[in-house]
Amino acid sequence: xxxxxxxxxxxxxxxxxxxxxxELSLSIPGGEIYGLLGPNGAGKTTALRMLAGLLAPSxxxxxxxxxxxxxxxxxxxxxxxxxxxxxxxxxxxxxxLDYFGQIHGLSRVEIGKRVAQLAPMLALDVIxxxxxxxxxxxxxxxxxxxxxxxxxxxVLILDEPTSGLDVLASRFMRDFVxxxxxxxxxxxxxTHYLAEAELLCDRIGFLHHGRLLVxxxxxxxxxxxxxxxxxxxxxxxxxxxxxAP
Amino acid sequence: xxxxxxxxxxxxxxxxxxxxxxxxxIMILLPLVVYPMLSMLAAQVATGREKQREERPSTIALTxxxxxxxxxxxxxxxxxxIFVLLPAGSPGDVERGRLDLLVELDPQDFGKLTMIYDGxxxxxxxxxxxxxxxxxxxxxxxxxxxxAAHKRSVAPQARLGGYLLSKALPLFVVLMVLLGAFYPxxxxxxxxxxxxxxxxxxxxxxxxxxxxxxxxxxVAALAALTGVLNLASMAITLIQILRLAAQNxxxxxxxxxxxxxxxxxxxxxxxxxAAFVALGATARTFKxxxxxxxxxxxxxxxxxMAGAIGEYQLAGIVAWIPGMNITLFARDLLxxxxxxxxxxxxxxxxxxxxxxxxxxxxxVYDSERLVAPTPRRLRASGGAARTTKAGxxxxxxxxxxxxxxxxxxxxxxxxxxxxxxxxxWVGLFGLVWLFARMSGxxxxxxxxxxRPRPRAVLGAALAGCSAxxxxxxxxxxxxxxxxxxxEDLRKSxxxxxxxxxxxxxxxxxxxxxxICEECLFRGPxxxxxRTRLGAVASVFVAAALFGLFxxxxxxxxxxxxxxxxxxxxxxxxxxxVPSMVAHFCNNAMLITLASLHLDRQMETLGHRALTLVVxxxxxxxxxxxxxVRGAGHKxxx
Numbered sequence: 103x104x105x106x107x108x109x110x111x112x113x114x115x116x117x118x119x120x121x122x123x124x125e126l127s128l129s130i131p132g133g134e135i136y137g138l139l140g141p142n143g144a145g146k147t148t149a150l151r152m153l154a155g156l157l158a159p160s161x162x163x164x165x166x167x168x169x170x171x172x173x174x175x176x177x178x179x180x181x182x183x184x185x186x187x188x189x190x191x192x193x194x195x196x197x198x199l200d201y202f203g204q205i206h207g208l209s210r211v212e213i214g215k216r217v218a219q220l221a222p223m224l225a226l227d228v229i230x231x232x233x234x235x236x237x238x239x240x241x242x243x244x245x246x247x248x249x250x251x252x253x254x255x256x257v258l259i260l261d262e263p264t265s266g267l268d269v270l271a272s273r274f275m276r277d278f279v280x281x282x283x284x285x286x287x288x289x290x291x292x293t294h295y296l297a298e299a300e301l302l303c304d305r306i307g308f309l310h311h312g313r314l315l316v317x318x319x320x321x322x323x324x325x326x327x328x329x330x331x332x333x334x335x336x337x338x339x340x341x342x343x344x345x346a347p
Numbered sequence: 348x349x350x351x352x353x354x355x356x357x358x359x360x361x362x363x364x365x366x367x368x369x370x371x372x373i374m375i376l377l378p379l380v381v382y383p384m385l386s387m388l389a390a391q392v393a394t395g396r397e398k399q400r401e402e403r404p405s406t407i408a409l410t411x412x413x414x415x416x417x418x419x420x421x422x423x424x425x426x427x428x429i430f431v432l433l434p435a436g437s438p439g440d441v442e443r444g445r446l447d448l449l450v451e452l453d454p455q456d457f458g459k460l461t462m463i464y465d466g467x468x469x470x471x472x473x474x475x476x477x478x479x480x481x482x483x484x485x486x487x488x489x490x491x492x493x494x495a496a497h498k499r500s501v502a503p504q505a506r507l508g509g510y511l512l513s514k515a516l517p518l519f520v521v522l523m524v525l526l527g528a529f530y531p532x533x534x535x536x537x538x539x540x541x542x543x544x545x546x547x548x549x550x551x552x553x554x555x556x557x558x559x560x561x562x563x564x565x566v567a568a569l570a571a572l573t574g575v576l577n578l579a580s581m582a583i584t585l586i587q588i589l590r591l592a593a594q595n596x597x598x599x600x601x602x603x604x605x606x607x608x609x610x611x612x613x614x615x616x617x618x619x620x621a622a623f624v625a626l627g628a629t630a631r632t633f634k635x636x637x638x639x640x641x642x643x644x645x646x647x648x649x650x651x652m653a654g655a656i657g658e659y660q661l662a663g664i665v666a667w668i669p670g671m672n673i674t675l676f677a678r679d680l681l682x683x684x685x686x687x688x689x690x691x692x693x694x695x696x697x698x699x700x701x702x703x704x705x706x707x708x709x710x711v712y713d714s715e716r717l718v719a720p721t722p723r724r725l726r727a728s729g730g731a732a733r734t735t736k737a738g739x740x741x742x743x744x745x746x747x748x749x750x751x752x753x754x755x756x757x758x759x760x761x762x763x764x765x766x767x768x769x770x771x772w773v774g775l776f777g778l779v780w781l782f783a784r785m786s787g788x789x790x791x792x793x794x795x796x797x798r799p800r801p802r803a804v805l806g807a808a809l810a811g812c813s814a815x816x817x818x819x820x821x822x823x824x825x826x827x828x829x830x831x832x833x834e835d836l837r838k839s840x841x842x843x844x845x846x847x848x849x850x851x852x853x854x855x856x857x858x859x860x861x862i863c864e865e866c867l868f869r870g871p872x873x874x875x876x877r878t879r880l881g882a883v884a885s886v887f888v889a890a891a892l893f894g895l896f897x898x899x900x901x902x903x904x905x906x907x908x909x910x911x912x913x914x915x916x917x918x919x920x921x922x923x924v925p926s927m928v929a930h931f932c933n934n935a936m937l938i939t940l941a942s943l944h945l946d947r948q949m950e951t952l953g954h955r956a957l958t959l960v961v962x963x964x965x966x967x968x969x970x971x972x973x974x975v976r977g978a979g980h981k982x983x984x
Contacts, residue, residue, distance in 0.1 A: 118827040151546075151718060153549055154546075156546060156549055156550055156715075156718045157715050157718060158715070174552040174554075175552075177550060177551060177552040178552050180550065181824075182547065182550045184546065185711075188542040188543025188544045188547075189542075190539075190542065190544055191542065191546065202547075202551060205552060205553045206551065206552060207552070249547065304700070327770045
């Protein structure tokens with residue numbers, strides 16, 4: 103069995119004297135969607151950024167495809183997308199894809215083939231030559247997906263990718279993530295929409311104040327806490343003696 | 348129109364604007380601080396150059412024979428401080444710059460003479476003006492003039508045109524290139540961050556240095572384009588003006604030289620692009636980048652302006668001062684006097700500084716600051732207590748400067764001692780105390796006051812007692828102080844009328860500044876900058892502010908170097924006390940030397956003796972620093 107593609111090993115991250123993530127360990131093999139859940143400020147984004155090589159762990163390690171996350175090799179295996187990811191408004195999607203494709207070492211011909219492959223899947227045909235600033239939120243997100251998977255990475259890190267999207271666009275995103283799993287990709291998915299995670303993820307981890315409270319398949323977590331939904335399970339896990347989560 | 352709605356909107360917008368500290372800083376503090384500072388430095392450059400020009404004697408030669416020549420030679424020899432009379436010369440010598448003024452006397456007609464000078468050279472113009480003044484005074488009131496002078500410039504019309512252009516064009520070009528680099532630099536750095544495209548780029552397999560180099564080159568290309576287009580527009584305007592005033596024009600425009608001088612656009616564009624991108628990379632938002640870049644814009648203009656108005660030669664250390672050398676090299680190209688050495692020094696210093704800025708920018712892009720949560724967000728999620736921030740440091744500097752410039756300096760000019768005391772204890776010490784109170788910190792924590800280890804104090808005293816010599820010699824080498832200004836400074840420090848004894852002077856000029864200036868500059872300013880910059884960068888920025896605060900062009904270099912030393916002492920020891928001790932020792936040594944007139948003896952030292960003094964000074968300073976380091980590191984500041 104091949105080893106895990108994305109690994110956080112006892113990773114902690116501090117900013118000054120504030121710890122955003124404390125001794126977090128995750129291991130995601132290919133063909134799995136792992137959902138990292140938690141409220142705002144729980145440390146989800148910091149954890150994903152460590153795996154994306156944007157932040158170095160203060161302690162522990164972050165590895166992608168067996169390599170330190172901050173290496174060029176690891177970055178070539180990685181597709182990163184967040185809800186707040188922007189696109190250069192003055193460029194067209196084709197120009198954006200061309201730039202990132204070349205940075206990932208693809209030739210112009212390879213980029214052309216890949217764009218031709220992705221365009222019908224992501225409904226990009228009619229918008230490829232319009233400036234990004236003229237696109238709708240959903241269209242921009244589809245371009246961002248194309249940008250993230252253009253080089254066919256083995257690991258996808260998606261930080262709240264459905265944030266701000268309408269129902270159709272969110273559904274499109276979920277279908278896309280499932281398709282990537284079917285192609286053997288390891289997908290790390292963060293969201294604070296628990297229902298969405300329940301629909302999509304093979305395993306989930308609850309993060310609270312930077313610590314992993316529980317990890318496992320959604321049904322197992324519901325069973326452990328004796329609750330009927332993930333939302334109730336999460337509330338039960340994070341309830342503090344004072345009453346406030 | 349609904350006046351109430353208008354008023355409500357007006358009040359809401361005003362409230363929002365006034366709550367934005369950056370807007371306030373740009374709107375109020377920046378002009379109040381930067382303009383007086385720049386105008387004062389510019390005035391000092393002009394005064395200093397004027398004094399140096401007055402101190403430089405003009406070379407003059409007389410041709411012809413007879414009583415007329417003897418009479419004029421006698422007049423010239425009466426003024427040996429401003430003229431050096433050479434035995435012979437020719438118009439070619441004047442043109443080549445070997446001679447400032449040649450006077451041809453008519454042997455047939457007593458008093459009739461022709462002054463031959465180079466209208467495209469300031470020294471030659473000055474010699475002509477000087478002789479004119481002497482001739483005007485060389486006859487008693489009411490008598491007919493003894494000499495009838497004609498004047499002839501040997502400068503070709505094209506060179507004269509180049510000379511006139513050189514007074515404005517190089518500075519204008521530099522300003523345009525700066526302006527051209529400003530917004531693109533903000534856009535490719537902070538703009539990218541604001542658009543949310545930064546994360547995507549940073550997690551792609553591209554090296555940060557390659558990323559920054561691409562950005563710098565793009566900004567440099569846009570800045571160069573701005574410069575070229577402005578130059579082209581100016582040229583077209585000039586052609587139109589010349590066509591309209593064809594019959595009155597007495598100069599030619601040296602188009603070839605003008606095109607050649609435009610070559611400086613490219614190194615200038617690279618330098619400014621690298622500096623602006625490096626700084627813009629540290630900003631979180633477009634607005635913050637503008638706030639950061641604007642003071643740098645003005646500070647970059649300063650050396651270029653000094654080069655334009657100061658009539659410096661592009662030689663020695665001046666050829667290595669970035670910005671200034673670009674202006675001077677463009678000027679030399681325009682007047683046709685550019686040298687290979689000047690050009691190479693300009694190019695080398697520009698490339699070196701650009702490379703340093705580029706490396707700094709790449710380092711910033713390597714840092715996690717760009718994607719880490721802001722300190723405010725961290726505090727909101729249960730972070731640290733209130734501390735001094737970089738913004739506080741800059742606001743404190745601005746307030747201290749404003750009080751000094753508008754309140755205490757006028758008092759100091761009327762009464763030196765009381766003005767200095769009030770400036771130090773109210774304007775600096777009082778300001779820090781008030782800041783500590785208002786920011787909810789204890790005075791000790793705002794200062795970074797901790798009991799130092801005895802070895803650290805000893806090391807600081809050693810460094811303070813020894814560093815002055817190397818600093819003074821180095822500063823004098825870079826920017827020599829005109830003798831008159833030096834004498835004025837001596838008189839203000841050590842009054843010759845005996846009205847203040849040495850002990851009182853030590854308390855006033857050594858102890859008081861050591862306590863109060865350190866309280867501000869190595870206290871909240873250094874501590875505040877440290878929250879945003881690395882140790883070395885914060886020490887250098889605090890030192891530069893310390894140097895600027897002294898409002899004296901000729902003390903800018905020594906005070907900045909001293910500031911660097913004091914900053915490292917504060918950081919290494921983890922306490923402000925060693926920097927106070929070193930500051931006191933430095934000032935006390937200078938006062939003691941001046942009161943014993945030993946400083947005048949230093950001016951007479953030969954090359955070998957000066958080298959020995961520098962070596963001894965640096966060795967003792969290094970020993971002092973080693974003692975401070977050995978005393979133990981307290982990373983408290």
